[in-house]
Amino acid sequence: MQPIYKRMLLKLSGEALAGQQKFGLDYDVVLNICRSIKKCADMGVEIGIVVGGGNFWRGRSSGKMDRTRADHMGMLATAINALALADALEQLGVPVRVQTAISMQQVAEPYIRNRAVRHLEKGRVVIFGCGTGNPFFSTDTAAALRAAEIDADIIMKATNVDGVYDADPNKNPDANKLDSLTFLEVLSKELQVMDSTAASLCKDNKIPILVFNLDNPDNIVSALLGENIGTIVKE
Numbered sequence: 001m002q003p004i005y006k007r008m009l010l011k012l013s014g015e016a017l018a019g020q021q022k023f024g025l026d027y028d029v030v031l032n033i034c035r036s037i038k039k040c041a042d043m044g045v046e047i048g049i050v051v052g053g054g055n056f057w058r059g060r061s062s063g064k065m066d067r068t069r070a071d072h073m074g075m076l077a078t079a080i081n082a083l084a085l086a087d088a089l090e091q092l093g094v095p096v097r098v099q100t101a102i103s104m105q106q107v108a109e110p111y112i113r114n115r116a117v118r119h120l121e122k123g124r125v126v127i128f129g130c131g132t133g134n135p136f137f138s139t140d141t142a143a144a145l146r147a148a149e150i151d152a153d154i155i156m157k158a159t160n161v162d163g164v165y166d167a168d169p170n171k172n173p174d175a176n177k178l179d180s181l182t183f184l185e186v187l188s189k190e191l192q193v194m195d196s197t198a199a200s201l202c203k204d205n206k207i208p209i210l211v212f213n214l215d216n217p218d219n220i221v222s223a224l225l226g227e228n229i230g231t232i233v234k235e
């Protein structure tokens with residue numbers, strides 16, 4: 001079977017790397033996710049990854065702290081996760097590069113778009129750390145931005161839900177999972193699929209997003225093979 005996308009941007013939340021403890025890193029969980037990423041790479045899919053930082057720190061939940069400084073801390077948290085993912089991928093034999101939007105040249109390459117594309121073409125997974133490099137943004141927006149820059153066919157947003165429902169499945173047993181919806185619906189109904197900045201960027205640049213559950217990391221592989229996984233948001 002052939003993958004239906006050639007180049008994908010995978011968005012992993014920080015929480016996805018924390019496992020049961022909900023904080024910090026569970027390296028076995030990281031390795032498990034990376035095993036599925038390796039399967040995608042082995043199919044010849046070019047893979048960029050944007051990782052969040054919520055397992056360590058979120059700027060918007062920092063209380064009294066100055067928001068810009070709190071966001072700087074959040075971006076550093078994403079760099080920790082990027083390095084952990086890179087380590088696990090390398091241990092599995094997958095060539096990988098980390099590029100960060102805030103320079104830290106002793107630990108990672110700076111983000112350079114053309115260089116990132118070159119890495120992808122050579123079959124290296126590129127992990128983008130530090131979000132967009134700017135406060136007041138999220139890593140979902142960073143995913144949309146990097147996907148546009150590297151001309152990705154799709155953003156795969158791994159979450160802890162199966163997809164988008166027409167009602168809250170925890171409160172309403174008759175809630176149905178939607179197979180697809182439009183960015184306009186996401187924006188007008190304020191669906192919590194992604195923040196509005198990210199949704200607008202994807203809408204304007206016609207980048208579809210597949211929202212799916214990472215409880216089974218092989219869902220990434222199934223989705224790439226065109227199986228009916230999650231909910232796709234497109235024009």
Ligand code: UDP
Pocket residue numbers: 012013014015051052053054055057058059060070071072073074075077078130131132133134135136137138139140142
């Ligand atoms: N962040 C930021 N600019 C960005 C991306 C992220 O300032 O472009 C900061 C922000 O404080 C955010 C934190 O990094 O709360 C972690 O990112 P996010 O909350 O998106 O992580 P996730 O919820 O996906 O784990």
